[in-house]
Amino acid sequence: MLDILSLLDITFFLLAALGALVGIIFGAIPGMTATMAVAVCLPLTYALGLNHGLALLLGLYVGGISGGMVPAVLLNIPGTPSSITTTFDGFPMAQKGEGERALRVCVVASVIGGLISAIVLFLFAPLLAEFSIKFSYVEKFLIILLALTVIASMSRNMLVGIFSGVIGIWLSLIGTYSISDGGNGKTRLMFDFLEPYLFEGFSLLPVLIGIFGIATILLEAEEGIKSGLASQNIKFGKGGGFSFGIFRGRLTNLVRSSFIGTFVGMLPGVGGSAASVLAYTQEKNLSRDSSEMGKGAPQGLMASESANNALTGGALIPLLSLGIPGDSTTAVLIGAFTLQGIQVGPLFIPENADTWYVMMTALVFANIVMFFLMFYAIKHIAKVVLVPKYILYPIIVMMCVVGAYAINYGIMFDVWTLLIFGVLGYLIQKVGLEVAPLIIGFILGGQAEVYFVKSLESAGSYGIFFTKSPIALVLWGLIAASVIFSVVMGLKSQAKRQVEAS
Amino acid sequence: MESGLSSLLSVSIDFETSHLFFPHIIHWVLGVLFALVLVFNVVPFLAAVRRGERSLPILGESMDKFRFFGTLVLIVAYFQTMSMVGNFFPYTGYGFLFVSMVFLFLMSLMYMHTRTRRKVLTAAINALVAPTLAWFILARLFQITLP
Amino acid sequence: MSMPSIIKTLGTSVMVAGMAFGSSAVAADAQLPGNVRVVIGSTSTGGDTYQNSSIVADGLAEHLDINMKVDAVGASSAFRFLDRDPRGNTLMIFHDQSYLGHLYGVQGYDDIFEKYTIGPTVAINPGNAYLVPKDSPYQTLNDVIEAVGNGEEVRVAIQPGGVSEIGFSALKNAISIEHPGMEDNLVAVNTGSQADKNQQLFNDQADMINGTVQANEQYTRLPEDDQKAMRFLWLTARQGTIEQAPEDGLGQTSREQLLQYVAPNVSVPMGNGDDFTFDKEFFFLYNKDMDQAIVDQIDQALTEIYDEGEIQQTQKTSFFIPNFKPSDEAAEYLETKMSVYEDIITNIQ
Numbered sequence: 001m002l003d004i005l006s007l008l009d010i011t012f013f014l015l016a017a018l019g020a021l022v023g024i025i026f027g028a029i030p031g032m033t034a035t036m037a038v039a040v041c042l043p044l045t046y047a048l049g050l051n052h053g054l055a056l057l058l059g060l061y062v063g064g065i066s067g068g069m070v071p072a073v074l075l076n077i078p079g080t081p082s083s084i085t086t087t088f089d090g091f092p093m094a095q096k097g098e099g100e101r102a103l104r105v106c107v108v109a110s111v112i113g114g115l116i117s118a119i120v121l122f123l124f125a126p127l128l129a130e131f132s133i134k135f136s137y138v139e140k141f142l143i144i145l146l147a148l149t150v151i152a153s154m155s156r157n158m159l160v161g162i163f164s165g166v167i168g169i170w171l172s173l174i175g176t177y178s179i180s181d182g183g184n185g186k187t188r189l190m191f192d193f194l195e196p197y198l199f200e201g202f203s204l205l206p207v208l209i210g211i212f213g214i215a216t217i218l219l220e221a222e223e224g225i226k227s228g229l230a231s232q233n234i235k236f237g238k239g240g241g242f243s244f245g246i247f248r249g250r251l252t253n254l255v256r257s258s259f260i261g262t263f264v265g266m267l268p269g270v271g272g273s274a275a276s277v278l279a280y281t282q283e284k285n286l287s288r289d290s291s292e293m294g295k296g297a298p299q300g301l302m303a304s305e306s307a308n309n310a311l312t313g314g315a316l317i318p319l320l321s322l323g324i325p326g327d328s329t330t331a332v333l334i335g336a337f338t339l340q341g342i343q344v345g346p347l348f349i350p351e352n353a354d355t356w357y358v359m360m361t362a363l364v365f366a367n368i369v370m371f372f373l374m375f376y377a378i379k380h381i382a383k384v385v386l387v388p389k390y391i392l393y394p395i396i397v398m399m400c401v402v403g404a405y406a407i408n409y410g411i412m413f414d415v416w417t418l419l420i421f422g423v424l425g426y427l428i429q430k431v432g433l434e435v436a437p438l439i440i441g442f443i444l445g446g447q448a449e450v451y452f453v454k455s456l457e458s459a460g461s462y463g464i465f466f467t468k469s470p471i472a473l474v475l476w477g478l479i480a481a482s483v484i485f486s487v488v489m490g491l492k493s494q495a496k497r498q499v500e501a502s
Numbered sequence: 503m504e505s506g507l508s509s510l511l512s513v514s515i516d517f518e519t520s521h522l523f524f525p526h527i528i529h530w531v532l533g534v535l536f537a538l539v540l541v542f543n544v545v546p547f548l549a550a551v552r553r554g555e556r557s558l559p560i561l562g563e564s565m566d567k568f569r570f571f572g573t574l575v576l577i578v579a580y581f582q583t584m585s586m587v588g589n590f591f592p593y594t595g596y597g598f599l600f601v602s603m604v605f606l607f608l609m610s611l612m613y614m615h616t617r618t619r620r621k622v623l624t625a626a627i628n629a630l631v632a633p634t635l636a637w638f639i640l641a642r643l644f645q646i647t648l649p
Numbered sequence: 650m651s652m653p654s655i656i657k658t659l660g661t662s663v664m665v666a667g668m669a670f671g672s673s674a675v676a677a678d679a680q681l682p683g684n685v686r687v688v689i690g691s692t693s694t695g696g697d698t699y700q701n702s703s704i705v706a707d708g709l710a711e712h713l714d715i716n717m718k719v720d721a722v723g724a725s726s727a728f729r730f731l732d733r734d735p736r737g738n739t740l741m742i743f744h745d746q747s748y749l750g751h752l753y754g755v756q757g758y759d760d761i762f763e764k765y766t767i768g769p770t771v772a773i774n775p776g777n778a779y780l781v782p783k784d785s786p787y788q789t790l791n792d793v794i795e796a797v798g799n800g801e802e803v804r805v806a807i808q809p810g811g812v813s814e815i816g817f818s819a820l821k822n823a824i825s826i827e828h829p830g831m832e833d834n835l836v837a838v839n840t841g842s843q844a845d846k847n848q849q850l851f852n853d854q855a856d857m858i859n860g861t862v863q864a865n866e867q868y869t870r871l872p873e874d875d876q877k878a879m880r881f882l883w884l885t886a887r888q889g890t891i892e893q894a895p896e897d898g899l900g901q902t903s904r905e906q907l908l909q910y911v912a913p914n915v916s917v918p919m920g921n922g923d924d925f926t927f928d929k930e931f932f933f934l935y936n937k938d939m940d941q942a943i944v945d946q947i948d949q950a951l952t953e954i955y956d957e958g959e960i961q962q963t964q965k966t967s968f969f970i971p972n973f974k975p976s977d978e979a980a981e982y983l984e985t986k987m988s989v990y991e992d993i994i995t996n997i998q
Contacts, residue, residue, distance in 0.1 A: 039694045040644040043703070133877070136852045159542060163535040170528050176756065177521030179810050180692075182841040185755045186521040199725040199757060214577075221573040224566030225613045268844040322877075323864060324844040325695070335695035338863070341966050343900050345867030346877055390613035390621075391628050394606040397577065401584075402598070402636060402648065408692070409720035410647035412585050419577055430559040432543070449524040450841075453515060456523075458838065458854050462511040517809075517839060592738035593684040593718070647686060647720055 004357045012055045015048070016362045019059020020369040026060070027067020028381070030077040030396060031209050031403015034064025035329045042335050050340045050355065055362040057336055061329055062114060062312055062366040066374065069106040069305055074099050074384050075396065077213040081204055081273040081443065082311060085280040085304035087212065088154070088436065092296030100382040104242040105298045106305040107374045109254060113306030114367035116258035117265070117313025121320075122360050125349065129321035132266050137458070138468040140270055141451035142475035144444050147274045149479055150281035151437040153486030154294055164434045168441025173449060175201025181450045197413045204443060206404040206417035211439060213400050214422025215429065217393050222426075225389050246298055253283050253299055254306050261307030265314020265326050272311045272327045273443045279307030285485045291493075313363065320348050320356070572612050580605040588649035595641035595648035602633035679942035682738050685710075685717045688727035690743035696721075697774045697863075697969075701931045702742040704963050705771045708954045709947070724750070725757045731765065735938035740768070740947075744931045746811040748987045752994050755810040761934060762987070766944060767980035768933025769951055773970040775886040775894060776862035777929055778910070779805075779816060780869070782850055783878035785857075790883045790915045793857065794820070797835050798828030806838040806846040806855035812929055813859045815990060816885045816917075819925035822993045823917045832997065851876055862907065863968060866900040883917070884910040885927040893970045919993065927990075930972060932979055948975040 019041075026037035037060040045053025068079035073090030086106065093102040120128070135143075148165065155161020174190055175198055177183030190198050247254070257279035264275035283303035284290045293300045315326030323345035325331035337344050342352065349356050384392070404414045429435060455464055465472065515523055550556040557563065580601060588597020610625035611617065640646045687706045691698040702719045710717035722730065724743070731741045750758030761767070779790070787793045787803075797803050805820075807813045817837060825832040838855045840846050843864050849855035862884065871878035884891065888911050891904065898904045908914070912924035919925045935944060951973060954960050961971040974982060 036646075040646060042694065130876075133848060133851045136848060136854070157543070159535070159538055163532075163539050166528060166532050166535055170525070170532055173525050173528065178841075179755065179808060180841050182808060182839045182845060184517055184521050184839075185757070185810055187756060188521050188525055196729055200723065218570065218573060221569040221613075222565045224569050225615075269842070318844075322844075322847075323867065324847070331693060331695050333695070335700065338695070338700060338967060343863065343867060345864070345900075346871055346875075347867040347900075390610045391625065393613060394609040395628070395632050397580075397609070398602050398606060398633060398636065401581075401602075402640060402646075405598075405649060406640070406646045408726070409722050410649075410686070411722060411726055412581075412649065415581055415584075415649075419581065422577075423574075427560075432547075432559070453520055453523055454840070456513050457515050457517070457520065460512055460514055461508065462513060463508065591684075592682065592734070592736065593686045593716075645718055647718060 004354055007051050007354060007358055008361060012052055013365060015052050016055040016059040016366045017369045019056040020063035020366045021373060023060040023063020024067040024370065024373060027064040027079050028070040029399050029403065030071045030075065030079055030213055031205065031400050033080045033205065033407070034061055035332055036406060037064045038329050038332045042332060045336050046339055050342065051358045053336055054359055057333060058359065058362040059366040059369070062363065062370050065309055065312055066110045066370050069103065069110065070381055073102045073106065074382065076216055077209055081208055082276050082308040083304070084208070084273060084439065085276040086301060088294050089297050089300035094385065096296060099385060100378055101242040102301060103378045103382060104375065105246060105301045107371060107378065108247065109302040109305040110309040111367055111371040112254050113258040113261055113309035114312055115364065116255065117262040117310035118360065118363045118367065120262050121313040121316055125317050125321045128266055128317050132318060134469070134471060135267055136468070137451045137455040138464055139471050139475060140267060141448065141455055142465065142472055142479065143267070143270060144274065144448045144451060146475060146479050146482060147278045147281065148440070148444055148448065149482040149486065150277055150284070151440055152483060153281065153284050153489060155434050155437050158490045160432065161434050161437045164428070165437040165441035168438035169445035169448065171202065172442045172445030174198055182454060183450070202417050203408055203414050205407045206414045207421045207442060208439065209400045209403060210418040210421030211425035211435060213396055214418055215425025217397065218422060218426040219429065250299060250302055253287065253302050256282060257303040257307040258310040261310025262314035265311035266317045268318050268324045268326055270447065272308065272315070275311050276304045276308040277440055279303040281482060285482055319344060322346060323348065569612060576605065576609055576612070584649045593647060595637050598648040599633055599637040603629050606632060679940040680946050681713060681715055681943055682736065683715050685715060685738060685740060687717060687719045687740050687742055688722045688730050689719060689741065690724040690727050690746060692721050692723040694721045698742065698744060698931065700967055701772050701969055704960065705742065708960050709950055712950050712954050731934060731936050735936045737939050737943045741934040742931060743934060744812065744929050747934065749811045749815055749990065752987070752991055753810045753814065762984055764937065766935040766937055766939060767983060768935050768944065768976045769948055770930050770932040770972055770974045770979045772931050772964050773890055773972045774929045775890045775970050776968065777812065777816065777885045777927060778860050778862055778865065778881055779857055779883040780860050780865055780879045781857050781882055783873045783880050785880065787882065790917065793882070794824055794827060797824050798831050800831065800834060802834050802836060803857060804836045804838050804855045806840050806849040806858040808841055809837065809839045815927055816859060818997055819917050819919070819993055821997045822919065823925070825997060826918060826920045850879065857882065862899055866902050870901060881910045883915045886911055887926040887928055888912060890928050890970050894968070895965055899968055932983065944976055
């Protein structure tokens with residue numbers, strides 16, 4: 001143990017803190033992601049050495065994931081894909097002038113999620129890795145299906161919501177059935193002349209910031225950019241109306257969402273954004289008072305943010321105990337290990353005990369630093385909404401361009417995607433389709449396809465989805481419960497509306 | 503009975519055409535849903551429009567045409583000239599840097615309702631500083647490729 | 650960074666911008682421009698292509714005193730960038746997938762020998778491997794060939810259409826030679842990433858998987874009663890390649906041990922008296938219209954870099970085998986290599 005202490009010097013902690021800070025900035029800029037932050041700093045780690053390098057990268061990872069909450073709440077643009085569900089309640093709160101309060105709720109939820117997942121990682125990594133390999137294509141498909149059921153419960157009109165969701169899935173299928181997912185690499189759903197641009201389909205991030213960011217600006221432009229400020233009445237002063245009392249009775253939500261985040265992060269290939277969507281669904285289904293969710297309820301923020309920060313610990317589980325990255329950021333982290341000539345695999349933890357403890361220290365420390373940085377900086381960050389729109393909007397467009405261009409390391413078509421989906425986002429809101437279900441369909445559609453088709457390819461029967469394993473049956477139970485719940489809720493609110501109308 | 507069920511569920515996917523299997527299903531689902539939406543939402547809505555209770559989206563609404571189409575035109579011009587200028591100075595990010603300055607300034611001017619000297623000056627300074635800062639930090643310090 | 654140095658960097662940047670204006674007017678004297686982007690055929694910044702390309706790009710940038718940056722844009726985008734830029738601002742580094750994709754008829758892959766100029770080869774990743782569960786009845790690759798020959802079905806998890814499939818194709822070809830008509834009992838299970846392939850093995854959906862020494866070595870050291878334990882059956886690399894690996898090998902598997910799994914110890918006949926081998930080699934690809942002087946410049950620079958001998962050490966630390974061949978030599982060599990694999994792929998169709 002003393003050996004490890006000698007590895008932890010001042011520089012180590014400074015680097016972790018620096019990482020968290022830079023990560024937060026990256027995450028807070030619409031279009032910049034944690035993955036990008038880790039990728040651009042990767043070359044630095046060679047000079048820093050393994051332990052110091054890891055401190056920096058883990059700081060970036062934690063900071064980058066949490067930073068995404070800022071634009072999600074204040075501007076209705078998810079800073080990272082996994083903060084999509086944060087916009088559902090965060091932005092309505094910001095519109096009510098409660099941006100600061102919303103952000104504080106997010107920060108507290110984030111640090112709880114981050115620390116719970118770190119503890120789970122520390123205590124149970126090898127055990128959970130054992131469990132995660134029991135999830136074959138079939139179970140992964142069912143998890144995606146479960147996350148998709150949120151579409152039904154969160155839409156204003158269930159039929160239109162589901163229709164929008166399926167359109168989202170359809171859009172996600174454009175491009176090749178990718179070879180890197182085991183597909184045959186052929187393109188579909190496009191004209192031949194579009195192939196040079198759409199070969200790999202639309203990328204998630206430009207679609208997301210186009211449909212949220214650019215579309216919002218178009219809608220405002222149509223109104224003539226009326227008010228000079230992004231929000232009129234802002235409650236500043238003491239914590240913006242935040243107190244820890246808001247978390248009373250929310251412990252179950254926080255713990256449940258953190259575990260969901262950790263668990264989804266742990267499954268390789270099931271993307272990080274599924275985690276916050278799933279946590280959000282479960283809170284909506286299981287909590288007694290979920291009717292306000294989507295209109296500015298802090299509980300939605302807690303579910304979303306604790307789950308997406310819990311991803312960090314979760315995604316490290318398969319990385320460190322199977323050598324398999326749990327999400328796109330950890331895929332880049334592998335580079336840091338190979339750069340130093342260290343293998344990750346099932347024997348990593350026993351063979352590199354020092355590095356393992358060092359990583360845990362960095363992870364926990366980065367979470368704490370993130371908390372203090374954000375919690376006390378929020379007062380100033382929340383003032384973004386005080387910037388006049390004629391200054392703020394051009395900057396948002398510019399940063400969206402940077403993010404879109406950089407996400408796939410410099411592809412101009414991704415910038416055009418921004419505009420295409422900006423216009424599309426404008427149109428669908430005009431004709432009454434729903435944006436959130438569409439985007440969730442888009443995020444999950446690609447994975448749904450691969451897991452569905454691959455399950456059938458190997459089994460040759462639709463029956464496999466029911467007979468595969470007990471885990472599959474449990475998942476079916478959850479799916480059924482989720483569907484029944486949203487139907488009941490839908491009927492209730494319909495009845496309520498009729499009563500009000502008559 | 504048993505075999506009847508299993509043959510009903512059985513499916514064989516040819517790898518060569520497996521890229522069309524899932525889209526095919528989605529097309530059917532989309533078609534059915536569209537028909538339902540048409541019957542339950544679109545038809546009642548159009549009926550309401552005819553009775554004059556509701557108005558058509560986009561067409562029947564008032565809009566600030568100048569700012570709306572101006573935004574679209576500016577963004578298209580921004581993206582287009584950015585890659586053209588960028589192509590003159592490959593992989594330096596100058597395309598982004600210089601074109602962003604012009605774009606930021608024009609868009610700010612367009613969104614202002616009253617153009618006081620002070621506001622225009624703020625917009626100009628912002629148009630110079632913001633892209634430079636973004637370019638310097640990202641393209642120079644972090645070596646991210648920009649147009 | 651302190652304030653004065655920011656101003657200084659800004660100053661130089663403005664000057665460089667000014668110079669760019671000036672120099673674009675003058676006809677380029679056919680050498681690499683000051684800003685070069687190396688696009689690679691992979692979208693991963695943690696993978697072997699990226700790692701290898703950065704080693705080479707860093708070396709070149711330092712040697713020629715220019716800016717070089719590696720961007721992981723993926724194969725189809727990388728080819729497109731290369732198509733559009735004959736100036737030498739865009740170079741590409743990729744591996745055998747670039748022509749194997751074409752041989753397997755994957756959409757988006759053209760004949761690179763026709764469409765591009767082949768640049769120098771720089772290194773080999775010797776890790777391409779085939780593994781079975783530790784408790785598998787197949788002790789050697791020969792057992793697999795015999796079993797399939799006797800009508801047993803053996804399922805192999807691969808990623809279709811390239812590097813991961815070529816060993817499978819060679820095995821199928823060998824079976825068709827030794828046990829004609831039985832080769833269809835060797836079944837490909839088409840999956841994606843290494844994680845997916847491993848998963849197929851754990852879930853008993855495959856009897857053998859394609860993998861790599863780097864990613865799977867630790868699995869081979871797990872105890873037999875562990876569900877995840879694996880065993881190497883075959884490394885496709887040439888014996889001569891593995892012999893150049895560091896003596897300690899990788900992880901706790903020494904070079905000596907690795908050599909047990911390569912030809913001629915493991916034999917996959919091709920029908921012409923030779924055993925099949927496959928080394929995953931990384932090489933440059935250039936736009937066809939790029940000035941020959943730039944091709945020569947890069948050849949020259951790399952020759953000097955490899956003469957210094959430092960880059961080889963860096964490559965070996967990351968378990969790459971240095972393998973520099975100037976562009977002419979490389980083009981000829983790779984074309985021969987391709988024709989061998991073309992025969993195998995047509996044979997089994």
